[in-house]
Amino acid sequence: MKLLSVIGLLIWATLCIRLLPFKYSASLMGRAGMVAPRGLNEDQMQEASDLAWAMHCIVRHIPWDATCLIQALACQVWLIQHRLPATVFLGVSKDSDQPVANFQAHAWVLCGQNVIVGGQNVSCFKVIASFGGYGA
Template identity: 30%
Template structure:
């Protein structure tokens, strides 16, 4: 614990504030996932049944999105509750949208996962992308088949 505390204390004030905010929002997202229908959680987003090319953010937006994605993942690893990939993506999407950074997130499934809690062997994953770069949930996403895409931000043609 002293190592984690000293690492936190070594962060700049903006990152400390972001981590605290992300932790709070992850708790809110966890509660929302447990108590609300998924359709309500994504009601403000454009649903695309098939993946489409993502809007390209500016270099500054992409750098900010990458940093925010990293910090949300760090916060998720330190919550006393389960902060799933879906909770992380929902939190990060809202934070990015508030900054005017366009992006999209994907929901995918795969069959045959030995660690799946589902008796059918299905497992699910969510990951978030800004432009061509995955900024949260990228590890292992290739093994999942995209079943839905949700986007926000810059208009698409």
Template identity: 30%
Template sequence: MFQRQYAVQPPGITAAARQLWRGRLAVSVSRAVAGVRHRLLAFARLPRFERLLLVPTWLLLGAARGAVRWIGFRHLARWVGHQMAVPPALPRLDERAQRRALQIGRTVRLAARHTPWRSNCLAQALASHCLLNVFRVAHVLCLGVARCADGTALQAHAWVVAGSQHVTGGHGTDRFARVGCFVPYAWRSQ
């Protein structure tokens, strides 16, 4: 009798329902495998520099997000660089530095899309700032504010400029009034 209870199917679950469940499970598993395969192939197609920099950039975005959240930008500002009201004229970048700045910008944007936390413009700007310092590319980190469309609230934005190009946060920076620019200490002394 005890064996019979286990041999009998629970009421309400038919063989067709079980088959349907197995089919849906198989489809969802195959979609997950296809998604992972697609991401791995996309990762393999990245240029070597961006592949090598992706994981450190992802970690740097997390560190920047955590630092802004728990320490606050007011305290971080002294480590970011020398604050200026008006950004200085940026030096013209040679071809190698310009290419490096573009690669860093692409890598930061790619890593920001794949973080489980929200990597806003400030975290991206701080991560770009650190990476550009490591690779000794002259740049400026800018902060700006603008009124929202309804006119009641202010919207803040951060972006990084290297040479004549925006590394991160370059969309619509014309509508923001600059409230501060940070020049790296090493670059300022040159």
């Protein structure tokens, strides 16, 4: 069941990111500038881990490019719906010597102490925005 709900959220997030102004999509990620609490109990940690696994499996097999921002939006909405505290971070590459043509941006979701989606090389990015969500 979790796999189907993740697929549905990825479709929805893709449409939001591609068709709607970012201001609307950002409002769905949580409160701007907020960082959610990082303490999770054992059941919450397992739920977040299961979501990370489902997202990883599905993204490799869907027929469209689910960017890190699409994955972050889908993941955050799922976590909020399931009352898990999480934060979406948006970052830009730290290398200020890069020309604009090589500009890199990235989105990732932190739930508890774990990066659920977008965890590759987050230390290479400077956080420019955060959106905290807590469904309690």
